[in-house]
Amino acid sequence: MTERSHSPLPNIPKSPFPKVVIIGAGFAGLKLARNLNKKKLQVVLLDKNNYHQFQPLFYQVATAGLEPSAISFPLRKIFHHSKNVIFRMAEVESLDTDQKRLFTDSGYLDYDYLVLAMGADTNYFGAxxxxxxxxxxxxxxxxxxxxxxxxxxxxxxxxxxxxxxxxxxxxxxxxxxxxxxxxxxxxxxxxxxxxxxxxxxxxxxxxx
Ligand SMILES: Cc1cc2nc3c(=O)[nH]c(=O)nc-3n(C[C@H](O)[C@H](O)[C@H](O)COP(=O)(O)OP(=O)(O)OC[C@H]3O[C@@H](n4cnc5c(N)ncnc54)[C@H](O)[C@@H]3O)c2cc1C
Structure with a gap:
């Protein structure tokens, strides 16, 4: 855990509504955050990158058919007009489910509801x-x-x-x-x- 994990993630506005924290802005996390837009909830969407990656077209980037910018979408722009969805670029490092607190490389964050949408990593099946x-x-x-x-x-x-x-x-x-x-x-x-x-x-x- 980094030093910064011991202080709260700064500049999260106070809200009278329950706080939903979504970790991961891939297909799943992003769709959920958009569906919770304008609901009586404070939604904090966290991702280690500040852009959404359209994975089905990675092969086009790998073979020079498309530029990376054609399949990477800035997350902040998606929520420009949202009053209740906040995006933060932060990598989640650990969770304390008893305390309802998660720790990131930029500070900790308390939640009422937590959604893990971190996707998957390449599996080498032990090879x-x-x-x-x-x-x-x-x-x-x-x-x-x-x-x-x-x-x-x-x-x-x-x-x-x-x-x-x-x-x-x-x-x-x-x-x-x-x-x-x-x-x-x-x-x-x-x-x-x-x-x-x-x-x-x-x-x-x-x-x-
Ligand atoms: C090359 C390739 C081609 C594919 N083609 C297709 C296709 O044609 N059709 C199809 O339906 N599916 C396809 N898929 C599968 C599809 O992309 C995945 O099923 C989908 O992206 C899963 O969505 P997700 O939201 O669960 O996870 P992801 O989209 O993987 O999103 C996870 C997010 O979590 C973030 N994250 C991870 N760990 C942390 C952390 N500790 N802290 C903060 N953020 C974190 C990541 O940065 C990422 O943005 C393809 C996948 C790949 C790799």
Whole structure:
């Protein structure tokens, strides 16, 4: 727990209404906060980022089809006209359910009702090698990391003389063949067929 967790989260207005604290402004937390707009409740929406991320299009950011700003939406703007929904960027670190108090990296906050909507993180199912070597794709910055990694691998590959030594840099392995893996594979195939050969005409893409 950080030092700041020991003082209250500042500038939360006093309200005669019960306080609902929602942790997480993903699909679930955001929808709930919007539904509680104009209700006789004080709603405090907390997220570690000040923007909502539209996860279904991460694959487009990872393959340079969209810019991160196209799938990231500022949370403050969504609640510009709300009188009872307050947004705070803060990372929740722990809870004391007896005291009805939560602790964030910017201070503590008391609640009457608490909603946990923190989503999920990438599950490696205990495969330590995959966890160590792979790049997850659960945030905009992780999607951007994948994009940069692929491009920088090609920049390195073009400086390598022998084709067999370039292979490890030019191949992409996607672990997980659900909708996300399939979409990502399709977008990678489009890059391979239409974009990368134009950017790197000296490289052979037959083996990618
Ligand atoms: C690549 C990808 C593609 C997907 N495609 C689809 C699709 O096509 N269709 C579909 O229906 N679903 C899709 N999903 C699933 C869908 O995005 C999730 O089911 C949905 O986002 C879950 O919503 P949520 O609100 O529970 O969590 P999330 O949307 O993950 O939101 C959780 C929020 O909590 C915040 N948070 C987490 N921990 C803390 C903390 N300690 N303190 C403060 N804030 C915190 C995070 O910053 C985040 O904003 C996809 C998911 C991924 C990763």
């Amino acid at each position: 330590k090698n995959i966890e160590f070597f792979a790049s997850p794709m659960k945030t905009v910055s992780e999607a951007l990391y994948i994009r940069n990694k692929i491009i920088s691998n090609y920049e390195k590959a073009i400086n390598i003389e022998k084709q067999e030594n370039r292979r490890a840099l030019m191949n992409v392995v996607i672990v997980g063949g659900g909708p996300t893996g399939v979409e990502l594979a399709g977008a990678m195939a489009e890059l391979r067929n239409n974009v990368l050969p134009k950017d790197y005409p000296e490289l052979s893409f037959k083996n990618m």
